[in-house]
Amino acid sequence: MLQLALFLIANLILCSAFARTVVINGEDDWAPYSFASKDYKSVEGLAPQIVRAAFKAQGVTAVIRPVPFARCLHEVDQGKAVGCFDTVISSETKDKFIFHPTPLFKADIVVYGPLSENPRSFTYKDLEGKTVGITNGYTYPTELITNKKIIHAPGPTEKSQVEKVANGRIQYAVLWGLTGMHLLKERPDLALKVKPLGVISSTNLYLSFSKKHKDGAKYADILEKGLGKIIADGTYERILKDFNARYNLQD
Structure with missing residues (x-):
């Protein structure tokens, strides 16, 4: 024993x-x-x-x-x-x-824009000449970051990007699909002005x-x-x- x-x-x-x-x-x-x-x-x-x-x-x-x-x-x-x-x-x-x-895992990167725009297919080339919100410190696909024809507008959070689209300060915001959905669900006031327009890529x-x-x-x-x-x-x-x-x- x-x-x-x-x-x-x-x-x-x-x-x-x-x-x-x-x-x-x-x-x-x-x-x-x-x-x-x-x-x-x-x-x-x-x-x-x-x-x-x-x-x-x-x-x-x-x-x-x-x-x-x-x-x-x-x-x-x-x-x-x-x-x-x-x-x-x-x-x-x-x-x-x-x-x-x-x-x-893999997640979609989605372009968010004004409620007045129609959803459509997007490529990174479609963002050239446009002011596009991204979040400080976040990592993004090379095609987005290195394209000098896209006017990048950095901000502190994804929420701040959506707010700037809603206020007309930027034309688009690039967000991960479900984070954008989550934000609009939490902020129905923003959902009255901003919506997802299209998936631009799916990234690992x-x-x-x-x-x-x-x-x-x-x-x-x-x-x-x-x-x-x-x-x-x-x-x-x-x-x-x-x-x-x-x-x-x-x-």
């Missing part, structure tokens, strides 16, 4: 020794993909669900800190944090961070890992393996299906 007790205790100690926890930065104001909990102690939404599940599949507990996105990326760039989500791979980010090959989102943090490359590899596992065993599909059902999206 004593030997059995000692064996169990030894196993517990061994398991504890191998238990791992990683602290990750998460966007605090990007509902419904990633947003701070009401007590501002954790992060909720699609992205943290996927991140936690992928790390868990590799025996790692992910503790996610809510952080404003600009600071989220800055801390990773400086090596003060292991990683931050959600980031696109672009000319601005591809050499600055470590990216895992498999994206966390990633967790960007630090090149300067000693554990950046290690956890990028762990996440990639975890994503492969949850995709293979159906966990990823269940998370995405629940999310799509919640927001009336098609699979």
Whole structure:
């Protein structure tokens, strides 16, 4: 009996020794993909669900800190944090961070404009010569950021971009599809003046890992393996299906 007790205790100690926890930065104001909990102690939404599940599949507990996105990326760039989500791979980010090959998910980028305009198909060329709102610190596709013919109008938040469209200060705002829908639902006054006009692209989102943090490359590899596992065993599909059902999206 004593030997059995000692064996169990030894196993517990061994398991504890191998238990791992990683602290990750998460966007605090990007509902419904990633947003701070009401007590501002954790992060909720699609992205943290996927991140936690992928790390868990590799025996790692992910503790996610809510952080404003600009600071989220800055801390990773400086090596003060292991990683931050959600980031696109672009000319601005591809050499600055470590990216895992498999994206966390894909989301539409939508052009929002005045209620008086008709919805239509958009390309980035259609925005040339137009004043277009983007959010400071956010990552966007290369086609948007490097096109000098588009008049970029940076602002502090996505909400501020929608407000500027409503007030006629800018012609369009480029927002991620569901964040725009979420904003208009919360602000019906804005929904009387602004609406989505068309999807301009569909873009992969990633967790960007630090090149300067000693554990950046290690956890990028762990996440990639975890994503492969949850995709293979159906966990990823269940998370995405629940999310799509919640927001009336098609699979």
